[in-house]
Amino acid sequence: MVYKAPEQALFDALFKESMALQYPTYDHLPLGTEQATYPFVNIGEVQFVPMVTVDSIQGSLSLTVHIWGDGKQRKRVSDMMNTLFLYAVNLENVGDYRVQFHYQASTTRLLDDTSVPNSILxxxxxxxxxxxxxxH
Structure with a gap:
């Protein structure tokens, strides 16, 4: 039997929750042809740093979630961030793995982005x- 990798299990859990909250959710930044509307969620980068044990897989997992809104959606982006953060705080299992949220290493940021010409996101x-x- 092939088990899902720990980082994929975490990615899938956040992606599924974001979709359940009816947030437009992507595993990539939407292409121009995808007609994405703001705000949307991009479940981004994942990392797994394993720790050697005799009988189980342990270590640390990290995941970055990006939420994009237009210049007038600051509160909406903040609310979406908070909702997904609180979901993560309460995660105890992802797939076949037990996890514990690490408060001191987790962060939230809300930035103005001017990378798109004539726009503030x-x-x-x-x-x-x-x-x-x-x-496993």
Whole structure:
């Protein structure tokens, strides 16, 4: 039997929750042909740093969530960030793995982004850190 990788299990959990909240959610920045509307969520980068144990997989997991809104959607982006943050705080299992949220290593940021010509976007960034306590 092939088990899902820990970082994929975490990615899938956040992606599924974002979709359940009816947030337009992508695993990439939407292309111009995708007709994305603001605000939207991009479940971004993941990282797994394993720790050697005798009988289970342990280590640390990190995941970055990007939330993009137009210049007038600051509160909406902030609310979406907070909702996904609180979901992450309460995660205990992702797939076949037990996890624990690591408060001190997690951050939220809300930035003005001017990378698109003639636009000011709101860019929320969640850096979520977890301890992988065990699993397959």
């Amino acid at each position: 709101k860019h929320g960034i969640l850096e979520l850190e977890f301890r992988l306590l065990g699993g």
